[in-house]
Amino acid sequence: MSGKHRLQLRVNGVAHDREVEPRLLLSDFLRDELDLTGTHVGCEHGVCGACTVLLNGDSVRSCLCLAIQAEGSEVTTVEGLGSVDQLNSLQEKFREHHALQCGFCTPGMLMTATDLLSKNKQMSDEELREGLSGNLCRCTGYEHIVSAVRAAFADKGGDGS
Amino acid sequence: MKPPAFDYIAATSVEDAVAALARSEGEGKLIAGGQSLMPMLNFRLAGPAVLIDVGRIAGLDGIEETDEGLTVGALARHAALETSPGVAKHLPVLAEAMRHVAHLAIRNRGTIGGSLSHADPAAELPLMAVLLDAVLHITGPEESREVPAEEFFIGALTTDLEDEEMVTAVTFPYLPAGCGWGFEEVSRRSGDFALAAAAATLSFEGSVISEARLAVTGVDDLPLRISEAEEGLMGGELTEEKISAAAESVQASVNPNSDAQASADYRRHLIGVLTARVLRAAAARATGGGL
Known part of the structure; x- marks a missing residue:
């Protein structure tokens, strides 16, 4: 039973059917088995938020989830948002507001912000900061990230203030 | 890793x-x-x-309003409690406490049964279970049983659960009508474990306190009800003297640790301050009484 288990799931709309060891982390499955290296691995114990992905629409730490636990699920990674040539609207806001420097935390920030945007009509700055507080950034001081997500909220109709 | x-x-x-x-x-x-x-x-x-892996067991993630109270399935997520209309209506103190549990992505995934079974001595959900006289529903291979929260938690990461048992649900009795509540936590950063946290409920008949519940966490091996402080609060108005006495009683009852985050002395100081705050908040929210 510590042998491989069958894992069927969808990632960014694409169905996958693999055999995995039960101890394989979802983050490592995405990066090593599917070559979706946009999901970054920072602390591997649930503190930094860099590996955040959407699991059935909810933001989760992919380092705190076994790949096998995603059986039958829909996973969305940063590769599911936009492409280098065609950024999605949130990614555009990150660029406009200079919300990244080294970029290591950016995929996790984008996935967390995607969750917030999908579940809230608008958010106060305090709520926004609390919502993003599980994602660490060592470059920006967060101001520009908050500005970018605030702008994304403003675009969808709420005033974001 | x-x-x-x-x-x-x-x-x-x-x-x-x-x-x-x-x-x-x-x-x-x-x-x-x-x-x-x-x-x-x-x-x-x-x-x-x-x-x-119990994560795929069907029907264990419900939040049901029953005659006894709000019964929450073991697989309900923290985020579900945070946003549940039933929790907001009957147990607003629980919704407030859930906002202090780690971060969004953790609340989206962490379960109620898991947090209770893990019994971290600084976690919010065990504190709420103890404060609100919750009852845990436990199933083993031979039989099922119900255990009051105060008997369930035994020590740091230690509970009354036998090796072959699992928590299937927890029932939180509703707050009585007009009951006021307070919840306060101090942590180093938003989402960190509590250095200290306190919660209280107060019911009044006129200006007289008819029921007082006070619980603290982060300052001992397990979440504690402070019955001596509760008894001292009963039977009159909430005065500054009573608040001070309750805070001192709490500080004398707990046994905090020193670690890299905070010294034992600082935690003991904090829990006195937080006790006073939650009592004032509970009185202010209660109808039919208060300061």
């Missing part, structure tokens, strides 16, 4: 899960959301021979 190897079983029912636990003879561990267990596996602080 990768988990050690283990056998894996995806349980399809509670019976299936506890039977697998019994077969593992103490070497098995349940996993649901995994938000406490996965870091321990990644750090290799835990190394179960077999991991029994």
Whole structure:
């Protein structure tokens, strides 16, 4: 039973059917088995938020989830948002507001912000900061990230203030 | 930072899960959301021979309004409690406490049964269970039983659960009509574990306190009700003298640790301040009385 288990799931709309060891982390499955290296691995114990992905629409730490636990699920990674040539609207806001420097935390920030945007009509700055507080950034001081997500909220109709 | 190897079983029912636990003879561990267990596996602080995944058992994630109170299935997520209309209506103190549990992504995945079973001495949900006189529903291979929260928590990461048992649900009795509440926590950063946290409920008849509940966490091996302080609050108005006496009683009852985050003295200081704040907040929210 510590042998491989069958894992069927969808990632960014694409169905996958693999055999995995039960101890394989979802983050490592995405990066090593599917070559979706946009999901970054920072602390591997649930503190930094860099590996955040959407699991059935909810933001989760992919380092705190076994790949096998995603059986039958829909996973969305940063590769599911936009492409280098065609950024999605949130990614555009990150660029406009200079919300990244080294970029290591950016995929996790984008996935967390995607969750917030999908579940809230608008958010106060305090709520926004609390919502993003599980994602660490060592470059920006967060101001520009908050500005970018605030702008994304403003675009969808709420005033974001 | 990768988990050690283990056998894996995806349980399809509670019976299936506890039977697998019994077969593992103490070497098995349940996993649901995994938000406490996965870091321990990644750090290799835990190394179960077999991991029994209860996360896919159907029908265990409900939040139901019953005659006894709000019954929350073991697989309900923290985020579900945070946003549940039933919790907001009957147990607003619980909704407030959930906002202090870690971060969004952890609340999206961490389960109620998992947090209670893990029994971290600084976690918010065990504090709420103790404050609100919650009852845990537990199933083993032979029988099911119900245990009051105050008897369930025994020490740091230690509960009344037998090796082959699992928590299936928890029932929180509703707050009485007009009951006021307070919840306060201090942590180093938003989402960190509490350095200290306190919660209280107060009911008044006119200006007289008819029921007082006060619980604290982060300042001992387990969440504690402070019955001496509760008794001192009863039977009159909430005065500054009573607030001070309650705070002193709490400070004398707890046994905080020193660690890299805070000294024991600082935690003891904090819990006195937080006790005063939650009592004032509870009185201000109560109808029919207060300061």
